Amino acid sequence: MRHRITPLNFIKKNWLLVGILCCIFLAGVYPKLGSKEGPLHTDYTVKYGAVFLIFLISGLSLKTDSISRTFLQYELHFFIQVFTFLFIPLYTQFFVKTLSLFGINSWVLKGLITVACMPPPVSSAVILTRAAQGNETAAILNSVLGSFIGIIITPLSLLFNLGSTTIVPLFGTIIQLTTTVLMPLLIGQGIKAFTSFRGHRLPLNSVSQCALLFVIYTTFCDTFLVPETGLSALDVIFTVFSVLLLQITLMVISFKASRYLKKLFSAQDIIAIVFCSTHKSLTLGIPILRIMFHGYSHLSQISLPLLVYHPTQIILGGLMVSQLKDWVHAQKIKRPPV
Template sequence: MRAKEIIKRNWFLCGILGCILAAEVFPSLGKTGGLLKPEWTVKYGAVGIIFLTSGLSLSINDVLAAGSKYRLHLFIQTFTFVCIPIMILIFNLVLNNIMGINEWILKGLATVSCMPPPVSSAVILTKAVGGNEAAAVFNSVIGSFLGIIITPLTLLFFLGSTAIISVLNSVVMLGQTVVIPLLLGLAIRHFRIIRNLKLLPLSTVGQSLLLFIIYTTFCDAFVTHDIPMNATDVLISVVLVVVIQIGLLYISFHISLYLKWYSPGDVVAITFCSTHKSLTLGVPILRILFSGYAHFSQITLPLLIYHPTQIILGGLMVPPFKKWMMQKKSG
């Protein structure tokens, strides 16, 4: 019974481990172009439903209240688009001068630092902890739209290269996958089209869809065999990405806690939203910038590692964050 209780209490973390194992055993099922068609089911299905459930669980007043928290939005967007690129630039200079790390791996880290926040993982993790979901939704949407303009400009500044991104196509995609489902969920809740919304397992649905995203992400990772680099480069990339993410999570959490402007729920939203990076926008940009380069796989690897790592670390943080939130509420 003890083991069952532990698994039940930590089902999301167990689900992450199960998804990684399933992806290794059955990678062809969830890879891009596979039977599950993640290029459609994830992009337009899972992400859309995640924001639909967010709209169903929020009131319009919650969203308006979240929108008025300018200090919270300013912190998240500044940390995402300004602080992280600067910190990674300094980090890369130190690594290059002291350790002589492969310059293309360092360029990959710099590219990751310029990416906007994702539109799903930060929201689901914030909701799983019980943080300020409305603020997470608001900043994920705003950050994605800002990334269409800011990300190419920061890439131009830090790497000396830029990408031609179709702003119209990006806006249409974000509208279809994020804005429309979110507004639909808000409308259903506001006009009470569905009665007894509290009886619906919205949080469980969202976390289950995130597990589906994790599975398909690792399926693509396991079927990719065209990384012409030695084991040392791969190991170094993994270690650097993990160290960077832990450092960013620590910094964003403690700075937001120190400022005293934010509630515990706000701190949770800040920690996840300001440190997560988007694979959806990142991969197309990298393909535009470096496709055909001899070192393309080396510069892409950090972003491919960053995406699942942020979800795994986030999943590990859910139980202690919940405990911390309960202590704050009771204290």
């Protein structure tokens, strides 16, 4: 007997997606509230509040044996990092050459190439992997690893792909990653190791997803407050369409390629691969663009693809979470544990 799909059942099953859409709506209504200059002081409440909380909960929920086991999954780490820093820039070059045939603004196309060179984020990919019941430990490890690698690789990749380079704030980035990612992870693991607290009676996963929604809300607030880009409405529409098409094709390629290597990767690994290898960081990306194109009149045009890419990856991820979770369960039924 089929269960009747009601609005309430849909919201319960896809509440993260519904939450993302609500965040977009609220940010559009009054973006100043959650902007960097707003009363919520998002420079502190996001980095040292919401993101810190997300990784503290991850530290509480991760099993120590899974961490040591994931460290040894060299093929998984290699696949994600090569896909992120090598395949995506090369594929985007081909993608951009195809789009140039349709007369799309050349600065927008340069912006797409710039996005392709960016490192992964350290929050959205992790929380979406956990929501889809993927390999959360691998997602955390590769997001952090990718951010550190990006400090060196991203400027070199920009030099190779655009003929321009920039100096990434090395010390500041390391301090930020340490205080907002590594420190809360270690604190969470320390609480597990030296106390009896396990958080089983607390809705830690829901709290973590609410923290992500706050990050998403503030991101959209800043996005809606971006000044005029100097692009026509048609250029903006083409940018949104191009970013959406690029992300969908990258997610399909990463999913198909990792499934082809199913002897190396489990279903949970594949979920981590799909999110970690295709997501790009707005937090590190915007400062890099501002340094690289400081004084350029086309800075806003180059920044537009990254501003579109970041929320799009969250929306697409939210749409896919429920389907990927069902797929993981189906794979478990097909291949029961030995």
